[in-house]
Amino acid sequence: MKLFYFFALLAVLATTALAWEKEDHEIFDLVSDVEASEGKGTTFYSWLDVPSTATTSEIAKAYRKLSMQLHPDKNPNVKGVQERFARLGVVSAILRNKESRKRYDFFYKNGVPKWRGTGYYYSRFRPGVGFVMTFLIFVTSAVQYVIQKMNYKKDLERIEKITAAARTAAWGTKLVPGAGQRKVRINLGSSRDDDGYSETKWLDMVVEGQDVFILEPNGDMHLIDSSTAVQPTIGNTWFCVLVKSLFRKALGSKSKDTLENVDGTIEDSDDASSTTGSEATGTGTDSSKAARVPTVKAGGKRRKAVKRR
Known part of the structure; x- marks a missing residue:
């Protein structure tokens, strides 16, 4: 169940990444730049000193006021003032546009994704469907392979315990x-059924030297050792399986089609030979008599011939 939730989370993250558009990436980068220049936690609204419910006119008024303070002509010797001034214009344009402001408000309320790092993955690499599917297949197969190794280790320990007891x-x-x-019986422990009753499980085994065999009810013996446990392989992961x-189904369907073609040819030949035989049998006789077939009931009795008037 935990693995199911893990894979579901990966699928949600992949879907979310695919849903981001170019405008979202620009907002992500702009948020990082604003925090880098104006201080961590600075938002578009706090930079303009307006509430998130401010109207378009209030935002325009706040922009004019702050742009006069940051204008490069009034701050000729201030480093980076031109970048801040240009960035302020972009922020103002986003907040004064209904659609872009709606996009920003979503991330303003829910937060900008934190795992993007430096922003390289947003600006230069956007995962496609093929990449996401390949990534999910690789991750899930790797997790399954690790689980196989864990189960293999447990199986070896269980086999060693059973053989030692035998x-x-x-x-x-x-x-x-x-x-x-020597025939022995090994206690595998107790288990409870649905009604709560405890039942002890026993296993019949045969020991011959250092070899230990499982004894079947029909008398067959199967050697049990480390080779009995299923070793973990990439071929046993879900995608390879x-x-x-x-591939096997495709080959099976192809073979089935070939057999059907062969059967059809044989049936056609039988029909042709059957027709030829009927025609040959009917040669020189009355065609109506040759074609007449006695009518039979479902029970197998022959019906009496009834003349039609």
Whole structure:
């Protein structure tokens, strides 16, 4: 369940990244530049010293007031004043435009994404659908592979525990193997069913030297050792399994179509030979008699011939 939520979160982040447009990227960069020059936490509204509910005229008035203070002609020796003045004009234009202000207000209320770093990924790299899908496949397959390794380690520990218990039951605590085979029963522990009743599970095993076998009810024996556990492989991850399954289905469908074509050819030949045989049989006889077939009921009895008037 935790893995499901993890993958769902990745999908949501990928969808959100794809939903950002060029205008959003420009707002992200502008927010970073404003905080870098005017102080961390500075917003477009706080820089203009107006509330977020300010009208367009109030924003225009605040812009004129601040632009006079930051005008390069009044601050000839101030470093970076031209960039600040130009940036102020862009901020004012965004807030005075209904659509762009709506975009900014969304991030103003919900916050600008923090994981973008320096802004390089927004301005120069926008992930497409192919990249996002490849990324998700890689991440989910890697997580599944790690889980396979964890399960493999647990299986090895369980096998070692079971085989050690079988050898102890067969040869004693000194573990000195005797001649021939010895049948033992190993307690696998208790489990509770839906009604709450506890049931002890036993496993019949055969020990022969250092080899331990699982004994089936029909008398078959299966060696149990480290090779019994399923080793983790990339081929067992969900994407590789899906690709192999689709490939097999494609080959199966192709083979089925080939067999159907062969069967159709045979059936056509049978029909042709059947027709030829009927025609040959009917040669020299009355065609109406040759074509007459007795009518049979569902029960298999022949119906009496009834003359039509």
